[in-house]
Amino acid sequence: MDKNKDLTRSTIEQSQIEDIVRNIFTENNFNIKDSENYKDCEEDNEIKYLSVLHYEFAKNLMKQIPTGYESLDSGMPWFSYWVLNILNMCEKNNFVLSYNMKMKFVTYLKELKHPDGGFCGYSKGIPHIISNYAAVMAIIALGMEEGYELIDIPKMETFLLKMKNNNFIDNQSKKENEGKEIKDDKKSTTNVDKKGNFLIDYTNKDDITSYQSSYPGSFQVHQCGESDLRAGYCAIIVASVLGIENEDIYKGVAENIASCQTFEGGLGPEPYCEAHGGYSFCGIATLVLMNKLNVINTDSFVHWLVHRQMSEEGGFQGRTNKLVDSCYSFWQGSVFNMLLNSDKAKFSINSEMLYDQYALQAYILLACQNAKGGLFDKPGKYPDLFHTNYATAGLILSQESLIKDLNISISYHDSLDFEEMDPIFCVNKSLVNKARSYFLNKHK
Numbered sequence: 001m002d003k004n005k006d007l008t009r010s011t012i013e014q015s016q017i018e019d020i021v022r023n024i025f026t027e028n029n030f031n032i033k034d035s036e037n038y039k040d041c042e043e044d045n046e047i048k049y050l051s052v053l054h055y056e057f058a059k060n061l062m063k064q065i066p067t068g069y070e071s072l073d074s075g076m077p078w079f080s081y082w083v084l085n086i087l088n089m090c091e092k093n094n095f096v097l098s099y100n101m102k103m104k105f106v107t108y109l110k111e112l113k114h115p116d117g118g119f120c121g122y123s124k125g126i127p128h129i130i131s132n133y134a135a136v137m138a139i140i141a142l143g144m145e146e147g148y149e150l151i152d153i154p155k156m157e158t159f160l161l162k163m164k165n166n167n168f169i170d171n172q173s174k175k176e177n178e179g180k181e182i183k184d185d186k187k188s189t190t191n192v193d194k195k196g197n198f199l200i201d202y203t204n205k206d207d208i209t210s211y212q213s214s215y216p217g218s219f220q221v222h223q224c225g226e227s228d229l230r231a232g233y234c235a236i237i238v239a240s241v242l243g244i245e246n247e248d249i250y251k252g253v254a255e256n257i258a259s260c261q262t263f264e265g266g267l268g269p270e271p272y273c274e275a276h277g278g279y280s281f282c283g284i285a286t287l288v289l290m291n292k293l294n295v296i297n298t299d300s301f302v303h304w305l306v307h308r309q310m311s312e313e314g315g316f317q318g319r320t321n322k323l324v325d326s327c328y329s330f331w332q333g334s335v336f337n338m339l340l341n342s343d344k345a346k347f348s349i350n351s352e353m354l355y356d357q358y359a360l361q362a363y364i365l366l367a368c369q370n371a372k373g374g375l376f377d378k379p380g381k382y383p384d385l386f387h388t389n390y391a392t393a394g395l396i397l398s399q400e401s402l403i404k405d406l407n408i409s410i411s412y413h414d415s416l417d418f419e420e421m422d423p424i425f426c427v428n429k430s431l432v433n434k435a436r437s438y439f440l441n442k443h444k
Contacts (some may be wrong), residue, residue: 057373116154217252265304314359329394
């Protein structure tokens with residue numbers, strides 16, 4: 001009898017990945033049940049972050065992108081951000097990008113600017129709030145005035161306001177006016193569809209249908225696009241670093257995030273959806289930035305979060321009953337750093353964060369590094385920029401301790417000596433501060 005015939009595909013794959021990682025740990029004398037007492041092997045076999053190979057991996061993709069990335073053609077700013085961020089994370093190992101190469105990125109990002117504000121995902125496209133975020137992060141990662149000058153702050157503010165969902169018609173009014181011609185507060189003639197989701201503004205010169213969100217405080221990803229916590233995070237992060245303080249951008253954002261907390265404790269993309277690591281990161285990062293973490297049930301959230309670390313693999317999963325994935329080393333792992341920074345007493349134990357930092361590092365360093373450069377999702381997968389970026393960022397943040405000048409690290413090899421990472425921005429903290437300072441002076 002086939003003992004696996006009644007098992008789901010996910011259960012079978014989970015068992016397989018556990019066996020693979022368990023074997024890798026055994027080969028490296030790492031016991032996940034006693035992770036903090038792990039002793040590095042002899043010097044020749046010391047655990048390392050393969051910074052030279054990962055640097056070359058990113059640098060080579062900077063020159064030519066493989067055909068496998070074709071499906072991401074409309075998200076080109078992400079390639080700039082991922083490459084630059086990976087190179088910066090390796091920079092402490094004496095890898096520095098030349099000025100001329102940085103200017104090539106500036107020239108490329110300039111082609112993605114939209115004349116009405118914001119950045120597009122591709123040349124001559126429409127401005128997209130997520131592509132816009134990636135472009136701004138790439139500019140921060142460049143850390144040079146020529147990059148900062150690409151951003152038109154007044155137009156950026158206008159773009160973010162256009163993407164904001166604000167219910168200027170309450171739910172009762174919607175029911176009373178379904179299919180009827182009505183007037184909004186600005187006296188423009190509009191018509192509400194049967195479900196109250198869309199407004200047709202007849203005074204709009206382009207005759208566009210505008211999205212009327214059921215959840216004020218959220219953002220659209222583009223004109224008439226979907227709304228979820230990614231868009232809110234991308235909008236608030238950009239507004240914050242550029243020093244944009246318009247209250248209309250921030251109004252209702254925290255309340256919308258709170259409405260996305262699920263019965264599990266995590267955050268979903270919008271109300272009544274499944275809790276997810278990526279959306280939880282977006283929501284918590286936004287709340288921490290706005291100093292409004294108290295709008296959610298943090299006890300319930302932390303209970304959900306700590307159970308996303310896999311007991312056998314050491315890495316994180318993104319959702320309940322899903323497989324481990326190295327990118328969640330950042331999406332889930334960085335949230336512990338944010339919580340720690342907001343309340344050290346509540347969100348720490350024995351001067352450490354509320355998860356097994358050694359186990360996560362073991363998963364990244366032993367199970368997810370490609371011997372030829374780059375990091376992958378899990379053993380058996382191919383390396384890519386996305387996982388190289390976020391696994392490395394998660395590795396850096398996993399070394400944080402409450403004790404000054406002490407890193408919590410599975411290995412003290414020089415390759416694990418990194419610049420300080422900002423858990424909200426996923427960029428070196430020094431570069432975030434440099435950008436903030438520059439744009440603050442622009443407002444003076």
